[in-house]
Amino acid sequence: MSDLPEYNFAYLDEQTKRMIRRAILKAIAIPGYQTPFASREMPMPYGWGTGGVQVTAAILGTDDVLKVIDQGSDDTTNAVSIRKFFARTAGVRTTTRTPEATIIQTRHRIPETALGEHQVIVYQVPIPEPLRFLEPRETETRRMHALEDYGVMHVKLYEDIAQHGHIATAYAYPVKVDERYVMDPSPTPKFDNPKMNQCPALQLFGAGREKRIYAIPPYTRVVSLDFEDHPFERTRISGACSLCNSTKAFLDEVITDDQGGRAFMCSDTDYCEQARSRIGPLS
Amino acid sequence: MNHVPLLSARGLSKRYGARIGCEEIDLDLHEGEVLAIVGESGSGKSTLLGLMSTQLESTTGSLAYRRRDGLSVELDKLSEMERRILLRTEWGFIQQDARLGLRMNVSAGGNVGERLMAVGWRHYGQIRSEAQDWLARVEISADRMDDAPTTFSGGMRQRLQIARNMVTKPRLVFMDEPTGGLDVSVQARLLDLIRSLVALTGLSIVIVTHDLAVARLLSHRIAVMRQGRIVEIGLADQVLEDPQDPYTQLLVSSVLQV
Numbered sequence: 001m002s003d004l005p006e007y008n009f010a011y012l013d014e015q016t017k018r019m020i021r022r023a024i025l026k027a028i029a030i031p032g033y034q035t036p037f038a039s040r041e042m043p044m045p046y047g048w049g050t051g052g053v054q055v056t057a058a059i060l061g062t063d064d065v066l067k068v069i070d071q072g073s074d075d076t077t078n079a080v081s082i083r084k085f086f087a088r089t090a091g092v093r094t095t096t097r098t099p100e101a102t103i104i105q106t107r108h109r110i111p112e113t114a115l116g117e118h119q120v121i122v123y124q125v126p127i128p129e130p131l132r133f134l135e136p137r138e139t140e141t142r143r144m145h146a147l148e149d150y151g152v153m154h155v156k157l158y159e160d161i162a163q164h165g166h167i168a169t170a171y172a173y174p175v176k177v178d179e180r181y182v183m184d185p186s187p188t189p190k191f192d193n194p195k196m197n198q199c200p201a202l203q204l205f206g207a208g209r210e211k212r213i214y215a216i217p218p219y220t221r222v223v224s225l226d227f228e229d230h231p232f233e234r235t236r237i238s239g240a241c242s243l244c245n246s247t248k249a250f251l252d253e254v255i256t257d258d259q260g261g262r263a264f265m266c267s268d269t270d271y272c273e274q275a276r277s278r279i280g281p282l283s
Numbered sequence: 284m285n286h287v288p289l290l291s292a293r294g295l296s297k298r299y300g301a302r303i304g305c306e307e308i309d310l311d312l313h314e315g316e317v318l319a320i321v322g323e324s325g326s327g328k329s330t331l332l333g334l335m336s337t338q339l340e341s342t343t344g345s346l347a348y349r350r351r352d353g354l355s356v357e358l359d360k361l362s363e364m365e366r367r368i369l370l371r372t373e374w375g376f377i378q379q380d381a382r383l384g385l386r387m388n389v390s391a392g393g394n395v396g397e398r399l400m401a402v403g404w405r406h407y408g409q410i411r412s413e414a415q416d417w418l419a420r421v422e423i424s425a426d427r428m429d430d431a432p433t434t435f436s437g438g439m440r441q442r443l444q445i446a447r448n449m450v451t452k453p454r455l456v457f458m459d460e461p462t463g464g465l466d467v468s469v470q471a472r473l474l475d476l477i478r479s480l481v482a483l484t485g486l487s488i489v490i491v492t493h494d495l496a497v498a499r500l501l502s503h504r505i506a507v508m509r510q511g512r513i514v515e516i517g518l519a520d521q522v523l524e525d526p527q528d529p530y531t532q533l534l535v536s537s538v539l540q541v
């Protein structure tokens with residue numbers, strides 16, 4: 001990513017951005033529908049969220065304040081690189097503070113701090129098609145969406161319960177958007193699913209390799225699929241963050257030393273820092 | 284019983300380019316009837332079954348179906364949505380190759396439950412007990428319910444296909460050589476099962492087979508196909524005991540010799 005030659009604001013040329021914006025507008029108009037777009041090469045590998053990067057590039061303006069997280073953290077290599085990329089190619093302000101950001105690009109988490117109407121959250125999506133695991137044919141999955149032929153989604157959940165006694169799917173837990181399209185929320189933990197429902201912020205999803213954009217407009221109904229006798233459960237490691245004591249935030253298990261010591265910490269690093277600065281350090 | 288045919292084909296033809304799949308087929312299927320379509324390989328049996336079950340699009344001709352609600356519908360005028368609903372609520376399809384009719388990496392219970400979920404069942408316990416019930420009826424024991432059909436024998440796979448289709452109580456099931464490739468004793472068990480389902484549920488069946496013994500055991504009527512056309516159709520006993528068409532005579536006598 002060093003040595004970039006002459007580039008346009010936010011790297012992509014205006015024509016490409018217009019094309020992506022058209023796809024975004026269509027995606028917003030049909031909540032949860034996977035809109036195809038002509039994904040471009042970006043100066044980073046696909047696994048790095050090129051779909052999300054293109055969406056961010058297309059919506060970014062000079063006044064925007066950008067936050068980038070990966071597994072909830074602002075400090076991973078991936079998050080730092082993408083943040084630097086836009087600081088450099090667009091000259092926008094960046095932040096780690098959730099409330100200050102106008103655009104949040106994310107991989108694997110939705111911030112714990114509730115999002116507002118002034119914000120857009122952009123998800124990096126590896127596999128956009130929720131029906132893919134049971135139906136490999138693209139023509140068929142498209143037809144299934146068109147006809148709301150979603151029986152197989154529950155087959156997946158049925159198999160989970162038959163095997164594990166409960167719905168074991170913990171990430172990329174399927175949802176129904178606006179009572180119409182079944183959507184893969186990207187590999188976020190199902191703990192985050194309820195945050196998508198009636199969210200005041202615009203939610204955009206970009207899949208670079210698969211060339212798809214989809215969206216959830218503000219204040220849209222998003223329901224996690226389940227059974228009447230096995231209702232959706234929002235799960236987290238029970239316990240408190242060893243840094244901020246939070247018993248509500250989603251926790252990661254972290255190895256603390258080479259003696260096999262373990263601790264639980266908030267995966268949302270900004271949330272954890274803010275909580276600590278409010279209560280002061282725990283001894 | 285209603286005397287309007289359940290399924291009615293008129294002038295049904297299918298061309299594959301210049302090649303004839305089947306030609307000018309007129310056929311009525313009545314409620315509770317088992318119709319066997321027999322004939323040698325390449326005579327157009329599978330093509331006709333594909334047309335009748337709307338898996339294939341006809342080149343010319345029409346096909347009417349009398350729905351559960353009593354309404355007769357022209358099948359080629361249904362929207363794709365209506366067609367799919369019909370497929371999973373009123374019809375079933377048993378493939379010769381069970382791998383095409385089953386989800387091979389989904390458990391037996393999941394295979395049977397799928398149709399229930401597709402028509403809106405959302406209670407796991409109810410889906411499971413209904414699936415278990417149907418597995419028992421096709422003699423698959425409850426302790427195999429969570430196993431994938433990859434671990435099943437050929438006969439078990441066919442019985443699983445039947446349970447998967449029967450669970451939403453279809454009125455009409457299409458079968459393409461369902462006993463093909465099975466051992467004789469396994470075949471006999473499957474045929475007994477199909478006969479008992481017909482007796483119990485009043486199900487209608489269109490079954491394609493090249494095996495006249497299967498047709499004799501299962502069907503009320505037999506249609507004999509040759510080069511894409513029906514050359515003789517009638518009550519099973521009549522067609523087999525007293526064939527009128529020279530080709531049918533040949534077919535019946537050649538089988539009896541074996």
Ligand SMILES: Nc1ncnc2c1ncn2[C@@H]1O[C@H](COP(=O)(O)OP(=O)(O)O)[C@@H](O)[C@H]1O
Pocket residue numbers: 299302303304305322323324325326327328329330331
């Ligand atoms: N997909 C196809 N493309 C071209 N020709 C086909 C196709 N399917 C069947 N046919 C031809 O149509 C005729 C009837 O075939 P089919 O219905 O499969 O007969 P059967 O099931 O009695 O063996 C044959 O001549 C066959 O070669």
Ligand SMILES: [Mg+2]
Pocket residue numbers: 328329330
């Ligand atoms: Mg055939």
Ligand SMILES: [Zn+2]
Pocket residue numbers: 241242243244245246249265266271272273275
């Ligand atoms: Zn914390």
